[in-house]
Amino acid sequence: MPAVNKICCIGAGYVGGPTCAVIALKCPHIQVTIVDINQTRIDAWNSEDYKLPIYEPGLEGVVREARGRNLFFSTDVDKGIQEADLIFVSVNTPTKKSGVGAGFAADLNYVELATRRIAAVSHSSKIVVEKSTVPCRTAESMRTILEANSPAECRFDILSNPEFLAEGTAINDLFAPDRVLVGSLETPEGKAACDALTEIYANWVPRERILTVGLWSSELSKLAANAMLAQRISSINALSAICEATGACIDEVAYAVGKDSRVGPSFLRASVGFGGSCFQKDILNLVYLSECLHLPEVANYWRQVVLMNEYQKTRFSKKVVDTLFNTITGKNIAVLGFAFKADTGDTRESAAISLVRDFQAENANVNIYDPQVVHEQIWSDLSEACPTIPLTTLQKRVKIFSSALEACKNAEAVVIATEWREFRDIDWNVVYLNMKKPAFVFDGRILLDADKLRNIGFKVTVIGRGEKL
Numbered sequence: 001m002p003a004v005n006k007i008c009c010i011g012a013g014y015v016g017g018p019t020c021a022v023i024a025l026k027c028p029h030i031q032v033t034i035v036d037i038n039q040t041r042i043d044a045w046n047s048e049d050y051k052l053p054i055y056e057p058g059l060e061g062v063v064r065e066a067r068g069r070n071l072f073f074s075t076d077v078d079k080g081i082q083e084a085d086l087i088f089v090s091v092n093t094p095t096k097k098s099g100v101g102a103g104f105a106a107d108l109n110y111v112e113l114a115t116r117r118i119a120a121v122s123h124s125s126k127i128v129v130e131k132s133t134v135p136c137r138t139a140e141s142m143r144t145i146l147e148a149n150s151p152a153e154c155r156f157d158i159l160s161n162p163e164f165l166a167e168g169t170a171i172n173d174l175f176a177p178d179r180v181l182v183g184s185l186e187t188p189e190g191k192a193a194c195d196a197l198t199e200i201y202a203n204w205v206p207r208e209r210i211l212t213v214g215l216w217s218s219e220l221s222k223l224a225a226n227a228m229l230a231q232r233i234s235s236i237n238a239l240s241a242i243c244e245a246t247g248a249c250i251d252e253v254a255y256a257v258g259k260d261s262r263v264g265p266s267f268l269r270a271s272v273g274f275g276g277s278c279f280q281k282d283i284l285n286l287v288y289l290s291e292c293l294h295l296p297e298v299a300n301y302w303r304q305v306v307l308m309n310e311y312q313k314t315r316f317s318k319k320v321v322d323t324l325f326n327t328i329t330g331k332n333i334a335v336l337g338f339a340f341k342a343d344t345g346d347t348r349e350s351a352a353i354s355l356v357r358d359f360q361a362e363n364a365n366v367n368i369y370d371p372q373v374v375h376e377q378i379w380s381d382l383s384e385a386c387p388t389i390p391l392t393t394l395q396k397r398v399k400i401f402s403s404a405l406e407a408c409k410n411a412e413a414v415v416i417a418t419e420w421r422e423f424r425d426i427d428w429n430v431v432y433l434n435m436k437k438p439a440f441v442f443d444g445r446i447l448l449d450a451d452k453l454r455n456i457g458f459k460v461t462v463i464g465r466g467e468k469l
């Protein structure tokens, strides 16, 4: 297999953009072109003032160094495909909204369209790499489509190379990954393709961290990794409910449990519920796969992780209502944070959306502040979450502010929905002075110094801690 000189990445989203920008940075000898059908997104990647389409610490520096040198963004998908020796398919794979498997199965339409495009326009052989998270054996469907639709002189070798970056830490994760996983067929051609991709990563990733496995194991490992991470959060969140009922403290329990080296301390932070575009989608995908394989007990096991997450979100919003004397109708609730986690502007499946939807069902007024999420995104998320409320009504009941202090003014309660550090550092004395009394704080992220707030006069409820009103 000759060395790879030109890479094309189909999909300039949260994964394709940062991943291939880092490949370009670390491999100046390779030309990397990231293509997308979304003109607005590509324009943003190319913008002169580096107003990139996604917020990710460190990303701008990477793009500044590589763009125009060996990193290019374009909507010319066909040209990108034709020129490349290796193509990453990094398109979205959302949960299906209708048809067979609706609500569970991954919608593979974008993967299929991208694959068909590769087959339709290619004039030479290529390595095609599944970067998107896909159900087990998707590579086989891709190979069938490519072989059935391309000229005889073109050969396609399919690899699976799932991405494990987390939003907010994507650049660090890409610079120093725990592991890079490459799945290939056991054939000589499959192994040669695997070697070619390994050589690219070996430009900056230590070889012992580049794991090579079979295609199907690689595809399944991605779903398994996310399912097991989410399972830890649901486990700790289930325990947080017991803590609240007994007076135990979930951060102490997590600390004690995590000190066992067999368990480890990561991903044991109780919260108002996990969000993000991946965990729920990928577990539902695993549930669907298990059902299709006639493994209902396995499906139910994983489904419970998502159900526990739903329970945690509902339990939290109910706690707000219960604590505010069983009604929040007409009351002002400040929601601090709208992103699904700190250090990202991404709101997909954010717990904040569920909270605001629940508060709307109780006819409360909601004041939202998030340092990164753009206002149009908030309106679009809330319109989708509250389909029975017209946008004009929603905009009377929900206000978006440009600072936490403003959002908290005249509020009866403040809810911490995202763990942005700046919420810890705001002047809580000023917040208290400007709020209605009694002034309530609900910390859904175990972020604030609860004792300090209580000394100021707040009534504080922290997820996973027994009541100390």
Ligand SMILES: NC(=O)c1ccc[n+]([C@@H]2O[C@H](COP(=O)([O-])OP(=O)(O)OC[C@H]3O[C@@H](n4cnc5c(N)ncnc54)[C@H](O)[C@@H]3O)[C@@H](O)[C@H]2O)c1
Pocket (backbone or CB within 6 Å): 010, 011, 012, 013, 014, 015, 016, 035, 036, 037, 038, 041, 077, 090, 091, 092, 093, 110, 113, 114, 131, 132, 133, 134, 163, 164, 165, 166, 167, 277, 278
């Ligand atoms: N977001 C994450 O943190 C993350 C991490 C690991 C893996 N993943 C997986 O990576 C994949 C991509 O996720 P994402 O968050 O980057 O999605 P995204 O929605 O941000 O980006 C996908 C992009 O693909 C483009 N696209 C779709 N079809 C296309 C086509 N035929 N031709 C050209 N462009 C096309 C879309 O316009 C979009 O810009 C998903 O399978 C996801 O599960 C995501």
Ligand SMILES: O=c1ccn([C@@H]2O[C@H](COP(=O)(O)OP(=O)(O)O[C@H]3O[C@H](CO)[C@@H](O)[C@H](O)[C@H]3O)[C@@H](O)[C@H]2O)c(=O)[nH]1
Pocket (backbone or CB within 6 Å): 133, 163, 164, 165, 166, 167, 168, 226, 229, 233, 266, 267, 268, 269, 270, 271, 272, 273, 274, 275, 276, 277, 278, 279, 340, 341, 342
């Ligand atoms: O102890 C924890 C850790 C995380 N979370 C929440 O879990 C969600 C997901 O967080 P995180 O995993 O850090 O972010 P993602 O960007 O969704 O990354 C996950 O999903 C990606 C997409 O598949 C994978 O590549 C990553 O490895 C995997 O961590 C967020 O709402 C977090 O607030 C908790 O509530 N408690």
